[in-house]
Amino acid sequence: MAGTWLLGAGAETSRQRPTAVLVAVREDDGAGGNGPGSEVSLEELRRLADTDGLNVADAVVQHRPKPDPATFLGSGKADELAAATERAGAELVIADGELSPGQVRNLEERVGVRVVDRTALILDIFAEHARTSEGRVQVELAQIAYQLPRLRGDGRSMSRVGGGRVAGGAGIGVRGPGEMRLETQRRTLRQRATRLRRNAGELARRRERTRGRRARNQIPSVSITGYTNAGKSALLNRLTGADAQVQDVLFATLDPTVRRISTGQLTYTVTDTVGFVRHLPHQLVDAFRSTLDEVTRSDLAMHVVDASAPDAFGQITTVHGVLHEIGAGQVPELLVLNKIDIAPPEWVDALCRAYPDAVPVSALTGAGIDELRRTLARRLTGR
Numbered sequence: 001m002a003g004t005w006l007l008g009a010g011a012e013t014s015r016q017r018p019t020a021v022l023v024a025v026r027e028d029d030g031a032g033g034n035g036p037g038s039e040v041s042l043e044e045l046r047r048l049a050d051t052d053g054l055n056v057a058d059a060v061v062q063h064r065p066k067p068d069p070a071t072f073l074g075s076g077k078a079d080e081l082a083a084a085t086e087r088a089g090a091e092l093v094i095a096d097g098e099l100s101p102g103q104v105r106n107l108e109e110r111v112g113v114r115v116v117d118r119t120a121l122i123l124d125i126f127a128e129h130a131r132t133s134e135g136r137v138q139v140e141l142a143q144i145a146y147q148l149p150r151l152r153g154d155g156r157s158m159s160r161v162g163g164g165r166v167a168g169g170a171g172i173g174v175r176g177p178g179e180m181r182l183e184t185q186r187r188t189l190r191q192r193a194t195r196l197r198r199n200a201g202e203l204a205r206r207r208e209r210t211r212g213r214r215a216r217n218q219i220p221s222v223s224i225t226g227y228t229n230a231g232k233s234a235l236l237n238r239l240t241g242a243d244a245q246v247q248d249v250l251f252a253t254l255d256p257t258v259r260r261i262s263t264g265q266l267t268y269t270v271t272d273t274v275g276f277v278r279h280l281p282h283q284l285v286d287a288f289r290s291t292l293d294e295v296t297r298s299d300l301a302m303h304v305v306d307a308s309a310p311d312a313f314g315q316i317t318t319v320h321g322v323l324h325e326i327g328a329g330q331v332p333e334l335l336v337l338n339k340i341d342i343a344p345p346e347w348v349d350a351l352c353r354a355y356p357d358a359v360p361v362s363a364l365t366g367a368g369i370d371e372l373r374r375t376l377a378r379r380l381t382g383r
Contacts, residue, residue, distance in 0.1 A: 006052065006092070006116060006124040020049055021085050022059040024096035025067045040311045041278060045096045045118060048277075052125050057088035071106045072099060082111040094121055098279070101150045119146060119281040126284065134203040137196050142283040144193045151182055151189075219260075220268040220380045223295040223331075225323065226304035227315040228275030231338040233257070234363035235304055236272045239373070266377050271298070276322045278314075285325060296328040300379055304336045307351055307360065308343035334359070334379055336372060341365050 024042055042059060049056050062077040071078050072095060085093060092114050093107070099117040107115045123146055126139045224232045240259040257272040271294045285292070295301055303319060305312055316335075323329050335358040340348050348360055359375050361368035 006120060017053055017055040018092060019057050019088055019090045020054045020092040020094050021057055021081065021088055021090045022046065022049070022094050022096060023073065023081055024059070024061045025072065026061055026063050027065060040314065042096055044278065045094065045121075048118070048121050048125065049094060052121060052128065054092065054094075057090055058084045060084055067097065067103070069100075070102065071110060072097075072103045073107070078107065078110045081107075085111050085113055092116065094118070098281075104150070118279060119283070122277065122281055122284070134200070137200050137203065139284075141193060141196050141200065142281065144189050144196070145283040146281070148186060148189055151185055220266075220300070221294075221298045222268055222270045222300045222302050222376060222380070223298035224270060224272045224302050224304060225295050225319065225328075226275060227306065227309075227319055228277050230275065230304045230306040230309075230315070231363045232272055232275060232304045235336070235338060235361070236270060238363045238366060238369055240270060261373075263373060263377055266381060268299075268376075268380055270302075276319050278318050280322055285322070292326045292328070295323065295331065296326060298331060300376070301328060301331045301333045302336055302376070303333050304338050305351070305358075306339050307337040307348050308339040312347065312351060313354070332379065334375065336361055338363055340367060 022042065022045055024045075042061070046056050046059075060073075060077065060081045062073050064074060068074055073081060081093065084090075090113060093111055093116070095107075095115065095117045097117060098119050099107070099115070104115050104117070123139065123143050127136075127143065130136045130139045224236055226232055236257060236259065240261055258269055259271075260267060260269050273292065273294050301323070303316070305316055309315055320329075323331070335355050337343075337348060337351050337355075337358050337360040339362060340360045341362040341364055352358060352360065359368060359372050361372050363369075
């Protein structure tokens with residue numbers, strides 16, 4: 001269920017799923033249609049909202065060269081969004097993109113409800129799904145990095161009017177109560193971030209010591225990476241007999257799970273890592289750096305692809321982009337096409353033609369798993 005971090009501190013708690021309206025700006029393709037991948041992106045935003053416990057009532061899309069710098073939408077579309085929000089009784093508007101603080105403030109004034117962006121939604125999902133102390137520390141650091149530039153006053157109680165000579169005789173530049181309160185909030189968040197970074201550093205050192213022990217024992221490592229909901233945890237369970245959490249939701253797994261596999265004379269570890277998504281917030285990439293190091297330090301990255309996804313090729317491109325961003329672009333990669341039991345055969349064929357070294361499997365039925373094990377052994381031993 002979406003929490004107060006997303007809905008706002010003043011939100012009333014309810015057993016019912018809060019209602020949201022989605023909003024997106026799409027670059028016109030020249031024929032009055034959507035730009036490439038726009039429908040896929042909006043559908044993904046719907047799934048993200050559903051994962052966070054929100055009920056999506058409507059979506060408003062505007063076609064324009066770029067978002068309005070003041071209100072994200074043009075004036076007419078902003079009025080349409082306000083009407084859609086009122087009609088649905090929505091408590092939240094979610095933008096498919098990252099909004100500036102000014103855009104959030106101005107759009108909230110137009111629609112009359114809380115406005116958040118894709119980044120805030122993903123951060124809220126991460127906060128809900130983090131289970132270990134390391135995961136919770138990393139998510140909170142990302143939330144603070146997101147919040148700091150967006151702190152603002154709400155109403156007269158946090159007014160930033162400072163009062164010049166005519167407002168008290170203390171001179172121009174005197175801070176009002178709202179500004180002082182904002183500074184206090186910023187200082188509190190920065191102090192909290194400092195403590196969290198200290199804790200994260202200690203947790204990262206523990207992880208580094210564990211990696212060091214594996215390296216000294218000359219145990220090869222395989223990291224499972226890929227787009228969120230590609231079936232990485234299910235594949236880990238099938239390969240190792242692990243009991244990693246498997247759910248048909250986005251970002252079900254945030255905390256790394258490490259398991260050992262022994263086949264003949266070869267023993268190696270397999271680590272399940274956080275999934276990626278389009279426009280993964282840079283705050284999360286920075287905060288999860290130590291966790292993502294599991295990929296950069298591995299001997300082989302097993303890139304799991306949902307072969308049944310309509311935009312599988314786009315998801316592969318997204319994952320490759322994030323891997324390069326975290327410095328894992330040079331790690332040897334094995335592409336694994338999962339969910340072949342439900343994927344249209346022509347889609348699987350197209351992926352195999354584009355990536356001839358890929359291994360088609362089904363984590364659900366076990367099809368292709370033996371071939372995957374043999375391929376992993378060959379890649380790790382060089383034979």
